[in-house]
Amino acid sequence: MISFNNVSKKYTDNSVALEGVSFDVSPNEFVSIVGPSGSGKTTLIKLILAEEKPTSGKVYLRDSDIHSLSGEDLNQLRRKIGVVFQDFRLLPNKNVFENIAFAMEAAGREEGEIEADVPHVLELVDLPHKAWNFPHELSGGEKQRVAIARAIVNQPDIIIADEPTGNLDPMNTYDIVQILKKINDLGTTVVLTTHNKGVIDSIGRRVITMQEGRVVRDDPSGKYIL
Amino acid sequence: MEAKTEFKTKLRRVMKAGFVNFFRSGYVSLASVLVMIITLSTIASVIFMGAIFNTTLEELRNKVDVNVYFLTSSSEQDILDLQKRLESLPEVANIEYISREQALANFKLRHENDQITLQALEELGDNPLGAALNIKAKEPSQYQGIADFLGQDNILSRDGESIIKVNYLQNKTAIDRLTKIIDSSKTLSSVVMLLLVVISIVITLNTIRLAIYVSREEIGVMQLVGASKNYIRGPFVITGIMYGLVASILTLIMFLPITYWLGGVTENFFIGLNIFSYYLSNIFQITFIILLSGIAIGAASSLLAVRRYLKL
Numbered sequence: 001m002i003s004f005n006n007v008s009k010k011y012t013d014n015s016v017a018l019e020g021v022s023f024d025v026s027p028n029e030f031v032s033i034v035g036p037s038g039s040g041k042t043t044l045i046k047l048i049l050a051e052e053k054p055t056s057g058k059v060y061l062r063d064s065d066i067h068s069l070s071g072e073d074l075n076q077l078r079r080k081i082g083v084v085f086q087d088f089r090l091l092p093n094k095n096v097f098e099n100i101a102f103a104m105e106a107a108g109r110e111e112g113e114i115e116a117d118v119p120h121v122l123e124l125v126d127l128p129h130k131a132w133n134f135p136h137e138l139s140g141g142e143k144q145r146v147a148i149a150r151a152i153v154n155q156p157d158i159i160i161a162d163e164p165t166g167n168l169d170p171m172n173t174y175d176i177v178q179i180l181k182k183i184n185d186l187g188t189t190v191v192l193t194t195h196n197k198g199v200i201d202s203i204g205r206r207v208i209t210m211q212e213g214r215v216v217r218d219d220p221s222g223k224y225i226l
Numbered sequence: 227m228e229a230k231t232e233f234k235t236k237l238r239r240v241m242k243a244g245f246v247n248f249f250r251s252g253y254v255s256l257a258s259v260l261v262m263i264i265t266l267s268t269i270a271s272v273i274f275m276g277a278i279f280n281t282t283l284e285e286l287r288n289k290v291d292v293n294v295y296f297l298t299s300s301s302e303q304d305i306l307d308l309q310k311r312l313e314s315l316p317e318v319a320n321i322e323y324i325s326r327e328q329a330l331a332n333f334k335l336r337h338e339n340d341q342i343t344l345q346a347l348e349e350l351g352d353n354p355l356g357a358a359l360n361i362k363a364k365e366p367s368q369y370q371g372i373a374d375f376l377g378q379d380n381i382l383s384r385d386g387e388s389i390i391k392v393n394y395l396q397n398k399t400a401i402d403r404l405t406k407i408i409d410s411s412k413t414l415s416s417v418v419m420l421l422l423v424v425i426s427i428v429i430t431l432n433t434i435r436l437a438i439y440v441s442r443e444e445i446g447v448m449q450l451v452g453a454s455k456n457y458i459r460g461p462f463v464i465t466g467i468m469y470g471l472v473a474s475i476l477t478l479i480m481f482l483p484i485t486y487w488l489g490g491v492t493e494n495f496f497i498g499l500n501i502f503s504y505y506l507s508n509i510f511q512i513t514f515i516i517l518l519s520g521i522a523i524g525a526a527s528s529l530l531a532v533r534r535y536l537k538l
Binding site for chain 1: 235239246247250251441444446447448449450452453454457
């Protein structure tokens with residue numbers, strides 16, 4: 001599904017973010033990427049989303065080299081990836097319904113589908129009563145659930161969650177992890193980055209540990225060990 | 227799963243998003259509209275200033291004419307002969323014949339509050355004023371030719387003595403000087419106004435840029451969700467057009483009382499141009515120019531501003 005092939009990323013000559021990273025993620029896997037700050041987790045995510053280009057090496061998504069795509073092909077690809085960020089990144093001028101609908105509109109979906117699917121995903125993240133609220137009226141946990149709803153509404157192949165629990169309290173963290181597990185159970189590949197030990201231990205799936213831009217450990221059912 | 231929506235649906239969504247965004251980001255919109263009003267007012271002022279200078283120059287040019295004064299002893303036949311000969315010149319637009327009686331009547335009218343002059347005239351008994359021909363040329367540059375024609379020795383003389391007096395040259399110097407002053411002040415003010423227009427456009431551009439800078443993260447998110455560039459750009463451009471539209475309408479309304487208030491002043495100060503009636507009689511052209519400028523500036527600034535953040 002995702003394949004990193006000896007990927008390196010240098011921002012400047014003396015700032016190496018990734019060095020010779022290789023790994024594969026199979027369909028329907030739940031992979032956690034852990035490591036201290038500055039270990040290259042966020043760079044890894046940015047490479048998958050084609051926000052950054054690798055200095056050397058290639059990143060494949062379903063057999064296509066992400067960084068050779070551009071324009072409409074890249075947009076098509078991005079619609080197959082759902083992204084969740086630590087800082088939520090909802091559109092502040094749109095209410096919850098419109099935030100989720102935007103992802104569907106961007107993918108060129110019909111009005112009828114939008115009317116049907118948005119309430120459905122809101123149900124899934126347990127927020128049907130907040131559809132007409134604006135982001136600034138929601139708590140952190142609620143915002144993150146909206147972000148997840150937006151990420152899954154186009155039925156993506158992959159969900160990328162970049163420290164989705166970083167700004168949340170333990171209760172909300174637990175909720176978010178449960179939702180991600182549910183999504184994975186429904187057949188979507190999930191890539192999660194975090195440095196929350198509790199989260200990793202409670203998931204009990206594959207863990208890739210990063211340090212100083214390298215993969216130092218890859219456990220099929222890992223714990224958070226540093 | 228890749229459902230292709232029609233262009234019409236997309237357009238409707240983009241329009242709606244831009245429209246809604248205009249109202250939801252109220253203060254940012256207000257600031258942008260206010261700045262835009264300043265720009266459009268400068269453009270409107272340029273139009274009005276231009277009109278004032280042009281009519282003033284035009285009026286002044288019309289003030290140039292050639293008057294031929296005849297001695298009191300000239301016979302009417304001689305005068306009419308000369309008029310006929312002048313009318314055959316290609317440069318002459320029209321000639322007004324002012325008879326001695328009419329000249330006297332004009333003189334009395336002009337001095338109706340000046341008892342001493344009227345009394346002096348009374349004492350003379352006879353009409354001391356000669357007849358005159360007032361000649362207008364088709365083009366201001368042609369007066370010299372007419373004056374030269376009248377300057378010929380044998381044009382109309384009796385006993386070797388000219389019976390006419392041509393007043394062209396005295397008038398000409400004064401009017402030339404005035405024309406030159408107005409002409410150069412027109413150039414100067416055009417440059418200053420143009421500079422103001424450019425400055426205010428730059429300010430508007432920056433204001434809209436700042437308004438979109440606030441949304442730079444949003445633009446990034448939209449791209450990561452897979453929205454196409456046009457689909458992201460569209461709503462911002464629509465919002466920019468809304469700024470322009472609202473600002474144009476407010477500017478056009480604002481200029482009604484302003485020109486009404488200034489109308490009397492300009493009418494007295496400059497030669498007969500009331501800018502309020504000028505505004506009303508050219509309302510369609512002015513509305514068109516202001517609306518078009520507003521929309522163009524709004525759309526162009528938004529396009530330029532979004533472009534910076536559309537790089538993912």
